[in-house]
Amino acid sequence: MVFSDCSSATTARFLPFNRSRLPADSAVNIGRVVGPLQWRLPNPVSLQARSTLAVHSWSSPSLVINATMGTGTSAKVIDGKAVAKQIRDEITAEVSRMKDAIGIVPGLAVILVGDRKDSATYVHNKKKACESVGIKSFEVRLPEDSSKQEVHNHIAGFNEDPSVHGILVQLPLPSHMNEQSVLNAVSIEKDVDGFHPLNIGRLAMRGREPLFVPCTPKGCIELLHRYGINIKGKRAVVIGRSNIVGMPAALLLQREDATISIVHSRTPNPEDITRQADIIISAVGQPNMVRENWIKPGAVIIDVGINPVEDAKSPRGYRLVGDVCYEEACKVASAVTPVPGGVGPMTIAMLLSNTLSSAKRLHNFK
């Protein structure tokens, strides 16, 4: 069983929770460094006995998620792959309805600067995902030595283009470019990544609505919703405070009336806090950091980490694990997302969802 051994094939368990010893930007890049379409490892879900979990919060009441029950364990497996598939089907139907009603097809523009292979793969995956749901994709590839002005010109063009409803600048940018200034150039109306500070500010403020919510944390909350997991009044602990996952995830949970705590690299004894949580969202990029003694019995675990660890038995020489020791979590939690197949597939689904919402808003289509 792929995920049976938290205590081997990773040195992480011996490391204190200390950002300086984490892979650089490991959590920050999660959604982009290891895109969901790259995974080639067998999905642990397929190795386990299946049971069915009724879902309370479906938009369509007839829909039911197939959840899996780990063999010999108590936790339900939150099947992000199945939920993402479901969402993409819903988006496909909405895109088609919109096209039929007003002749508009949502459009997503992606700007890629430089020739990083991994970035090219993610852009390719996003393009494929767009095609699969009927969203039109636009792509600009610029050489590594492009000027900041060239990138800004393309962003300005997409900002003006009425057939583009979402703009995404693939990160990381070449080192000579100021990421913040480039991202700020994207129109707030088309910021489908939701990283603009104005969107984050609105997310933080009661009575304000962000135009877009960042994709990965939105995917985490969507998993909780689709599995009918109650958030209101619950203790929720977010591990990690990155701008693109941890912080917005905490703000989203608070918007739903959870009582949030955020633990991070400067938190002494984080397990004392996570052990109080009804819901844990972990996004630090530290393999198998969250152990059994970090988890309250019956807690729900959303594992955002996607960490490659050496594995001589794998044809690739590595396998992917989450921030959470999956096998141990299965014993004590009531529900847990696997890695891969948990949060990962949700990120692109939420990007498509944000693009569709943007097109609906810009064309006032309900």
Added chain:
Amino acid sequence: MVFSDCSSATTARFLPFNRSRLPADSAVNIGRVVGPLQWRLPNPVSLQARSTLAVHSWSSPSLVINATMGTGTSAKVIDGKAVAKQIRDEITAEVSRMKDAIGIVPGLAVILVGDRKDSATYVHNKKKACESVGIKSFEVRLPEDSSKQEVHNHIAGFNEDPSVHGILVQLPLPSHMNEQSVLNAVSIEKDVDGFHPLNIGRLAMRGREPLFVPCTPKGCIELLHRYGINIKGKRAVVIGRSNIVGMPAALLLQREDATISIVHSRTPNPEDITRQADIIISAVGQPNMVRENWIKPGAVIIDVGINPVEDAKSPRGYRLVGDVCYEEACKVASAVTPVPGGVGPMTIAMLLSNTLSSAKRLHNFK
């Protein structure tokens, strides 16, 4: 002793912590409904024996805050009045230095719509505070039935006026005006209140810097700094999640590497969480809600609440108390802010500080 009796003169202790039973917007209006210059009650600090607390984080190392030690109690009293005075003296010196060096005087514009007496008093107090430090104040008073357009025109005028470095719209606005739209019209460069979502977004994001931090939470953190209270690595619990105090206070604490939790009206048993805190900031507007059993021995308490409670013995028929039962807090905490005389005086001091910073930034004066 004014604050000797948490268990009488307020019915709050019998109420569950439930927003629906709180006075409307009680926490939200704290800084504006009861301005620090209004207080007429004797300051408890003057009733207590004085001791001296060396301060580690003064910008000028020769400065020392006179802290008070409550008679027969263990907690040091964090003297917001003294700190605010100190800050105003520093601002006076800086305003003078700026004027001498480049001939520029910082300017604060206040717009008051309608004829609410309380609002008029706060505007008057702000004007007086400006005068006392040498900041020029501009004031526009508009009748209750002014149009939104008139208010916007004045804001636009101040946005353009180079002698105005901060713009403040006194709240609440008349009910026919959209507060959000009016506040959004204030230039982000002159938003000395720090309430613009772009400022809040930058406050939430690592690696970003807000142009302004909201005055009351900034005042809370300044008190901790000036009293040399360590924040990094500490457990901090914020009670209340309002846009203008609780939420930004939590973001500020996290920026300083505290591990934050935010409890609010939907939190069951909030005392279970506050009892873990090294630092508590309470901003809910619930008189004497935080009792001895909510507080970890040795914790530092910043009480933002300013709540009038009936008091037949007072010439006014009421007295002001905080969210925290002061007498009980004095027994168990290591340091505590009184009400009045704690956070209150800091709010206007921070408004003056934000106005000075804005003038320095706009004129590139270091």
